[in-house]
Structure formats: structure tokens, C-alpha cells
Amino acid sequence: MTAHTTLSIDAMGGDGAPESVIGGIAKVAGHDPDISFILHGDGDVVAKALSKHPALNGRVDIRHADDVIEMDAKPSIAVRRGRKSSMWKALEAVRDGEAQAAVSAGNTGALMALALFCLRAAKGVDRPAIAALWPTLGKESHCVALDMGADIRADAKDLVRFAAMGSEYARIGLGIERPRVSLLNVGTEENKGRAEVREAAEMLHAIPSGQMSNFQFTGFIEANEITQGRADVVVTDGWTGNVALKSAEGAARFVGENLRDAFTHSIVTKISALFAKPSLNRLQRRIDPRRVNGGVFLGLNGLVVKSHGGADATGFAAAVDLAAGMARENFIERLATEVEKTLDPDQGDVMDSQTSPQDPEQNV
């Protein structure tokens, strides 16, 4: 029997909120009996949206929040003025132990800034990171990629911590016992790339193999190799990760649009589309971004999952399922252990903790 899980949900975040959010938790409630929700948002609006989902009766606790963080709000403004927002309240419930994880489809930069302020960075972590699942042709069909945009900078030590944190996510989220970790670079030779990436590689090579038993460092990876499944964890800074992720999204969408055009070109191609439909539907399911929706915030004292802002109910449900799964695996505690291991004093100043100021203005 699974222990009961309570999730704290920002009902007002995302383009389709609150309908997409509440539709999403209704889907999860339908297949997951051991879960209940605290819903933060405008009481009347939330109650109205809830009335369409009788299956949620008795499983939802509505908490009124006066404000909503706008999708284009500056993170610094959100931190200064967002204490009455549904997003902040959702995080507070995690901080106060009422819920095991928070889920929001709101403004990413604001969510990370508020989460840092509310939950604080975990011990030994200077920069939290956003980890995403990246579709691959590999056996596991996904790899973990981070940082996808928590902070536009990362120094060598941050990258090494990302390696440890991402590995723990791959272990729990993808069931890979000893993940292969690679650093994203513009070439695979040792002499290539930015200084911090080369330095991180040296540090990862220098970690005694006993200590690194929870992952294996496999060197550099180029961006075109990610989908080939050459690594289980791809580590980069938040600027590069965000560009890589969005570029891949753009390319996939481009091929998809052209595929649609190819099949609607003429009467003959439209008929061929009827025959091809099962194949195309199979493809659609395989690469449907909604099925792997959810960026996990790593390196905070609490579990936060960010759903895509444009997610519909199916997409939001995927983010909620992910949060519930991670919560049940005691992800935050296990992550803390891994980070401490990487910070082991035996390693000397290789991972000597260093504090860099967090400036929410600089966040993505």
C-alpha cells in the first residue's frame, strides 16, 4: 500500500488556468487513489471550475489566494510583491510540511525566484537547476537534462553538482542504477569548449571512482547526440540548456508542420493520410511533449515541479504524476544525501563550497 500523498497546486498558473489545472488533477485523481490536493487560487473561480469535476469531491482543499503572478512578471517583482499569490501559497504549503510537493504551470523565472526565497537552496547547493526529461532513441527513451533555465550562469562547481543531482533524478525518475553523465559541449575533444566546462570535466574525472559509484562520467556530448541516447544525464548551464531545449522544440514543430502540409497537399495525399493515420498517431504518441511534461527544480529544500505554461489537462496531469512519484520516492532527502556525498571533505577543495549571490533579475 502506498502512503498518502498531498500535493500543493497553483490553480492560477498557466495559459489555461484554472480549467487545465483542475482538469489535470481530476485525471490524476481518477487513476491515483492515494492522493489529495491543496488548491491555491481565487476561491470563487476555483470552486466554479471544480464543480465540473465531481470525481474530485472530498479530495481537494481550496485555499483562497488574492493574487496571481502574471506569466510575464519579472522575478524580482514577484519576490517583492508576490506574497499573496497562489504561487507563493503553493510553495508555502510545502515549506510548512502540509504537502510533499508543489506544482505550478506559471511563470518559470518567478516560480524559481519564489521557490528559492520560500524553500531556500539545499545545503551545499549554490545554484538550483531545472531538470527536464529529453526524448531519446535510447533504451530508456528519455534522458535527464539540466539546467534548462533556472539560472543563465553556472560555474564548474555548479556543473559538478548538477551531475550529482541529475544522476539522482535519473535513478529515481528513469530507474537507471548508474547513469552515464555527460557535459554538453561544442565538440568532444578535451581541448574544446568554455573554460568552466573543461574545468568541470577535470573535476569529474578527478572524483575517486568509489565516490562516484552512483554515476559514471562519460565526457563531453554534442547537442545533436542527446536524442541518440548517448547519455542518461546531460549537464549544462541554464542559458545553454534553455536554448538547446527550445531549439529542439522548434525543430520538432517544424517537421510536424511540414508533415501536416505534406499530407494535405492534394486529394491524393489526403487519401494517403487516411491510410497513414495509425502510423502517424503512433508517432504522435511517441513524441507527444505532453506525456513528459514537467521540469523538476533540483537543489531546493522541497520538491517543486514546473508544468509547461501552455499545458492542457493531459499535460498538467503528467506534471502532477511526476511530482507524486518523486514525492513517494523521498526524492528531496535522497538528493540531499547525494549532494553531501559529492561535497565529501576527502575531495579537498575540488568541491569546496562557495557561495554566489542569487539575483532573480538574472534568472531566465
Added chain:
Amino acid sequence: MTAHTTLSIDAMGGDGAPESVIGGIAKVAGHDPDISFILHGDGDVVAKALSKHPALNGRVDIRHADDVIEMDAKPSIAVRRGRKSSMWKALEAVRDGEAQAAVSAGNTGALMALALFCLRAAKGVDRPAIAALWPTLGKESHCVALDMGADIRADAKDLVRFAAMGSEYARIGLGIERPRVSLLNVGTEENKGRAEVREAAEMLHAIPSGQMSNFQFTGFIEANEITQGRADVVVTDGWTGNVALKSAEGAARFVGENLRDAFTHSIVTKISALFAKPSLNRLQRRIDPRRVNGGVFLGLNGLVVKSHGGADATGFAAAVDLAAGMARENFIERLATEVEKTLDPDQGDVMDSQTSPQDPEQNV
């Protein structure tokens, strides 16, 4: 009538060289009567490969070169020891005025390092850039993106020069009279992104509109928006551009592989594939990367086009066609005029020329 064009070709560069290279120029020779080639490489090997293409009789001048730059050679080693290579000889023929452009499918980093050394950076240019054509859903079906990997760094002034150089390429290569230029960023708000990108945006906004008449600056663009055709020129540093380009390649390939799987799943899907074939072929042609093969080196005293290392004859022919087209448009001279305009003294220290050392070790 078109003036006669002579192109200098590195016959030994690329995975399929010299066959793919010579197959490529044979294709070009077939549809372009006003062109001849200087072929640099191992005399015997080149002559043997040429013997299969009688159409090239009388249009090729073979120049023996003792060495070949390996695909994994370090740029610094190539500069020190590459003076007898086919790649160096190909560049030398451009420097000495024997040919109007050089084309190579060899090692990108080595080619840029050798080209910098042989041809030198153009007046007012601190960092040359590699420009690629990026497929979009827009009217022109491509945009110009740079830097795709000449140098992993670029400061604000470099980015502004890239804007001017990329615009000239868009004007000549895509026929866009007044290209829309955007800076790649992780968000579209003014307060987001790296310092040099925000600074470049301020500089581009500050250029008097009369002076900028050859392009219009349209602000920031995110990587997922490139394929949507929102900009005619996308400007970024070589690290970010290289990651974005390769990530897009990986994603497109991923969708393609899954498409193949979807159609070979069972007997029924295989039959549906027969009906879908014309549509799929149309898609293939539309997104065939071979059709737009060729990275143009911008900011040198001479025209150099880099073909993809894995290009086959069709791909190499596209790079040669591109080089011939640019040579006929006097691209290098027009580019120099544009860069000088951006460096106009009226602008004061906004574009005050600054020299940064070129370190080939740091090149991509």
C-alpha cells in the same frame, strides 16, 4: 551573360572525400557552364576520382598537395603544420586571386583557423563568424543564423557586427531587401539574458535609423521561434549558435527516425507507407539538409564556404552553388562596405573598434 567564376576546392576534406567532393563539382559543372575549378589534393587520388566524371574534362586544374588536415585535428596544430595541406592550398588560391571562393568539407575549426591566418580578418572585424541558412516556415523558407561556431565567445560589439554581416548575407543569399534582425536570447523581455546580449540590444537600438537602413532590429528571439520565421537574421555567439543548430538537427533526426519506425511497425503500416510515400518524399525534399548545405565564413578578406563534413555529392554541390552565387554577387566587397557603415565615426564609441586576440585553441 555571367562572368566566368573559378572556385578553389579542397578535394580531401570531408568524410566521403574525394569522391563526394568531385561528384559534387561534377553536378555543379552540369548545370553551371560558367564555372571552373582548382582542385587541391593528392594528385593521383584526385585524378583517379576525376576519371569517373568525363563531364569535368577541361574544367578542372589539379594542384597536388602533400598533406590532409584530419577531421579531428586541433586548429592550433593545423595552423602550425598545415601549410602543405589541401585545405591551406585551397585558401591560398583565394588569397592570391586565382579563385573567387574556397570550398571545403574538412574540419571546421581548422578551416576557420587557417582561413584567419591565410586571408586575415576584414577591416573592422575582430571575430569572423560562420553563417548558416536555417529552415523556417516563413515566406523565404530560410533565415540566416550566425555565429554557428567560428568562436565560442562574442562580445556586444561582435554581435552588432554579426547583425550587419548577417543582413548582407540575407540580402544577397535570400533576396530580402531590409532583413529583420533579432538577437537570440532566453526570453524576449528587455531585462533577460546575458550582459553582452542586452548590451548589443542597446547598441542596435541606438544606431540612428538612417544608418541602419539596411536592416531593422526587431529585438530578442527565443530558439523555438527561429523555425517560425520571426526573423530573417538570428544573431548569437558561436557557442550558443552551435548548440542551437546541433540540437535542432538532433530533434529533426529524432522525429524522422520515429516516423520511419511508425511506418515499419507492422504489415498494415508498411502498406500505409506505400500510399504515404509521395507525401513523405515531399516532406523529405522540403527538410533535406543537403539542399541548404554550406556555412559561409563572414568577416574575412576572401570568400570561404564550409560544407558539412558528412555531405554526399548532392550536399557538396549545394555548398559549391552557394559559393559560386556569392562570388558572382561580389559578396566580400559588399560585406566590407556594410561593416564600414556600421563602424561609421558618427556613432562615436558605440562601435569604437577594439581588438581581441584570436586563439585558435579556443575555436570550435
